[in-house]
Amino acid sequence: EPEVTQTPSHQVTQMGQEVILRCVPISNHLYFYWYRQILGQKVEFLVSFYNNEISEKSEIFDDQFSVERPDGSNFTLKIRSTKLEDSAMYFCASSPRTSNQPQHFGDGTRLSIL
């Protein structure tokens, strides 16, 4: 069964540094998402992406965040200047063409900011 894959599984970064989290969505999916889960808290929506542009974003997704689909397979989340509070598990998800189809999640990247 096709899977969403995320790399790396664990990223350790110094505060203030830029970090890029990578995702390969399922190949025939058209909608892409990033979520994050701070330890002990809910899974929170960050951003959705369709047709090479952001379709929705949450209040969390401020100017330090950006997303990109640099080629036909990768979907990246960039955090420009990381803060301690960015430490979390980041999940990528994708869903197919039709609306309200379930989102398929990757295994996540654990981001630790020192």
Place this chain on the structure above:
Amino acid sequence: AQSVTQLDSQVPVFEEAPVELRCNYSSSVSVYLFWYVQYPNQGLQLLLKYLSGSTLVKGINGFEAEFNKSQTSFHLRKPSVHISDTAEYFCATSSGSARQLTFGSGTQLTVLP
């Protein structure tokens, strides 16, 4: 804004016993409901979904859930649990044109031998 409440943060249960994990959502004109499971060090795996139609939804691994519009609930049930069902379970919703998922805080199900 949508919201989801999972009333129990932890549910311990003995093997082969039945279990119910509770989920309530804020009401909306149209709502889509999902249960996801997260095993340790893994991502979120879809258990089942309610989009429309029959209010009783069957999912993978013997789980089922019932959509109750009057009580705005979508409780997850399994008649007989196994040790391997030990995991965190998340209820989630999306509505209307908003494709983003809103998650509950999760319920840790621990199945005891």
